[in-house]
Amino acid sequence: xxxxxxxxxxxxxxxxxxxxxxxxxxxxxxxxxxxxxxxxxxxxxxxxxxxxxxxxxxxxxxxxxxxxxxxxxxxxxxxx
Amino acid sequence: xxxxxxxxxxxxxxxxxxxxxxxxxxxxxxxxxxxxxxxxxxxxxxxxxxxxxxxxxxxxxxxxxxxxxxxxxxxxxxxxxxxxxxxxxxxxxxxxxxxxxxxxxxxxxxxxxxxxxxxxxxxxxxxxxxxxxxxxxxxxxxxxxxxxxxxxxxxxxxxxxxxxxxxxxxxxxxxxxxxxxxxxxxxxxxxxxxxxxxxxxxxxxxxxxxxxxxxxxxxxxxxxxxxxxxxxxxxxxxxxxxxxxxxxxxxxxxxxxxxxxxxxxxxxxxxxxxxxxxxxxxxxxxxxxxxxxxxxxxxxxxxxxxxxxxxxxxxxxxxxxxxxxxxxxxxxxxxxxxxxxxxxxxxxxxxxxxxxxxxxxxxxxxxxxxxxxxxxxxxxxxxxxxxxxxxxxxxxxxxxxxxxxxxxxxxxxxxxxxxxxxxxxxxxxxxxxxxxxxxxxxxxxx
Numbered sequence: 001x002x003x004x005x006x007x008x009x010x011x012x013x014x015x016x017x018x019x020x021x022x023x024x025x026x027x028x029x030x031x032x033x034x035x036x037x038x039x040x041x042x043x044x045x046x047x048x049x050x051x052x053x054x055x056x057x058x059x060x061x062x063x064x065x066x067x068x069x070x071x072x073x074x075x076x077x078x079x080x
Numbered sequence: 081x082x083x084x085x086x087x088x089x090x091x092x093x094x095x096x097x098x099x100x101x102x103x104x105x106x107x108x109x110x111x112x113x114x115x116x117x118x119x120x121x122x123x124x125x126x127x128x129x130x131x132x133x134x135x136x137x138x139x140x141x142x143x144x145x146x147x148x149x150x151x152x153x154x155x156x157x158x159x160x161x162x163x164x165x166x167x168x169x170x171x172x173x174x175x176x177x178x179x180x181x182x183x184x185x186x187x188x189x190x191x192x193x194x195x196x197x198x199x200x201x202x203x204x205x206x207x208x209x210x211x212x213x214x215x216x217x218x219x220x221x222x223x224x225x226x227x228x229x230x231x232x233x234x235x236x237x238x239x240x241x242x243x244x245x246x247x248x249x250x251x252x253x254x255x256x257x258x259x260x261x262x263x264x265x266x267x268x269x270x271x272x273x274x275x276x277x278x279x280x281x282x283x284x285x286x287x288x289x290x291x292x293x294x295x296x297x298x299x300x301x302x303x304x305x306x307x308x309x310x311x312x313x314x315x316x317x318x319x320x321x322x323x324x325x326x327x328x329x330x331x332x333x334x335x336x337x338x339x340x341x342x343x344x345x346x347x348x349x350x351x352x353x354x355x356x357x358x359x360x361x362x363x364x365x366x367x368x369x370x371x372x373x374x375x376x377x378x379x380x381x382x383x384x385x386x387x388x389x390x391x392x393x394x395x396x397x398x399x400x401x402x403x404x405x406x407x408x409x410x411x412x413x414x415x416x417x418x419x420x421x422x423x424x425x426x427x428x429x430x431x432x433x434x435x436x437x438x439x440x441x442x443x444x445x446x447x448x449x450x451x452x453x454x455x456x457x458x459x460x461x462x463x464x465x466x467x468x469x470x471x472x473x474x475x476x477x478x479x480x481x482x483x484x485x486x487x488x489x490x491x492x493x494x495x496x497x498x499x500x501x502x503x504x505x506x507x508x509x510x511x512x513x514x515x516x517x518x519x520x521x522x523x524x525x526x
Contacts, residue, residue, distance in 0.1 A: 005145055009404055034145045035128065044401055046145045071404050073145055074318055075353055075420030077304045078297050079253040080413025
């Protein structure tokens, strides 16, 4: 199954919501957290997603709609 | 894949050939012969958990997904590296190959490095700085510092026996990758948004294959991330990134050598991903550890445009991790909204007593103009960010007048002409002395 490595960036209002749990329940995606830092004001989680390409795409679109910023693990590739 | 909020509905229309052209001659590594020496590299090491990995085309730790960095055996390097051995080397960045992840004998070298360090007396007077230097990396072969990083990435790509080198770029990286791909006799895949200015497209296309992608920045990011997973290509800033980024250290080495074997008090660096910022500092630290310079006490200053300032903003706000932003700046070469090395840049700026400056967009062109009018150096927009940041640092007395200060100019203004279109004035006259006197000299004959 395809794997995708991403970073979720959480704003203050999203910190208490179990978005990653919901992602795994709502979509056929296995989530695997590798690194994270969360405090009162914000947080980020580096994780691996396993699932079909289409399902991961749908899942990430849903996460983005919830207000979580998603970025690729390597950051922006397109350079000046 | 990048799926942040910049995603649009643009359809990707890719002019990618159905299959890569067959290479009808020897592979690049066959042309160059076997690699006999791997410099003084000890390993790749995860910057987060410290796990070591062998030299391979990998860029993240399998365990924690932290970024990998090249680690050197400095003890071994100290036996063969000295000020004298460096000065006996070629007049390129490869004179420092003992601290690069490849040896100069096999380097894909089009002459990057050893760019001028100019004493900026006129600009210094303007800003009240008596010891100001400009490191002019626009003097590189494709007119930006990207030649340094791509020279290393291309060299490693050959060493790893890739036949294709690739990147995604809106400017400087495209030209550098295409030029080095040509020199290395490799297939080249340079992905550029199709709406980029024609001059920038042609500046890369002259060296070889350029692929125009119909879509926004995110679309190109996503496509290249997927291609990076899908194809066995050397993507300079993905799977070659640990090696690629090492090329930036050569700026730090050169600064020390050109200043007479010492680190300056202040270095102002334009920040995009943050890689350049961290590597200039790493280079100076390595020189200090080897005893080539006495110490590295440089204060590292972050310069970013207001339209894309996640790293400078994190510094100013006292945060450790920059928050991703949607870039909206005329400094296209700094338009990295999700900076891979942002965290490490903030850490270094804090550790060294440096700073983070957010330059208002209108001040970018002013900075370009100021440098051009005082020192005769035409910088790209990123350089305008640096000069305007420098001006603020001098005004706020963060840099004292007699402290040795270096501002990094990373690319030429010829690639960003549109930024200064309404900043310059010209006169048009009739081909007569009278017209010249009247319009230019303001001394019309009555």
